[in-house]
């Protein structure tokens with residue numbers, strides 16, 4: 001870390017020196033002008049680019065920026081764009097988002113995760129020590145960054161696994177699991193409210209259910225893949241419900257979720 005800082009400083013000093021020569025030497029008028037332009041752009045996005053640069057240094061060691069099919073098998077953490085896609089619906093304001101990301105990085109845990117699938121696949125993110133201010137900058141850059149990733153959030157996941165029966169039979173889940181599912185499904189079925197935050201809570205209940213199932217260590221291999229396929233299939237609806245901007249949108253997602261959960265019973269028992 002110190003090395004990176006020192007080399008950044010040296011580069012900055014070299015650039016500064018170059019800029020001075022440009023100004024004192026008439027032959028270098030053009031390069032002088034370029035430097036000025038570069039400086040203004042940087043000033044405008046100072047916080048962002050500082051945060052983004054830090055993210056590159058400290059987070060992209062493990063996280064890819066966006067998914068890359070060629071590197072899929074070497075991945076050791078979810079791509080950053082996925083992290084953003086999971087945190088934004090749950091924490092739509094920048095303030096709440098930054099707080100949640102900082103809290104997670106400072107103390108990663110299954111209890112806090114919004115990405116149970118990633119925890120299952122990669123294990124909980126290691127706890128590393130970061131400077132508080134830097135972490136704030138990184139988290140706000142993560143909120144602001146417009147990752148160049150047009151693909152829908154779970155398209156690749158959907159392509160990977162389709163819901164299938166177990167040799168023509170339903171997959172057997174534990175009694176407790178089915179009870180948990182039933183609780184959420186009956187809440188979904190009868191849900192009516194004119195309170196938007198009640199719908200947001202409903203979305204969170206569905207999310208907590210998916211988390212409980214995906215982190216359940218007794219589900220492995222093919223059965224786990226099927227659970228994952230199901231919850232990937234409702235992920236976007238869950239996120240949309242959690243962050244719905246009005247009752248109509250929330251009702252719409254609730255209806256879709258109800259239908260999708262009907263399918264749950266066709267594949268699991």
Ligand code: HEC
Pocket residue numbers: 055058059060061062063076077078083101104105108109112113114115116118119122123124125126128130138139
């Ligand atoms: C040593 C590897 C490593 C580094 C470095 C790393 N991460 Fe992670 N991160 C992971 C892994 C693995 C996961 C997936 C498991 C999990 O979610 O805990 C993850 C998940 C996350 C999540 C999702 C948490 C959730 O809800 O499950 C956030 C947010 C995150 N990382 C932020 C960061 C930020 C910000 C940085 C840089 C300051 C960073 N990470 C650096 C390995 C790393």
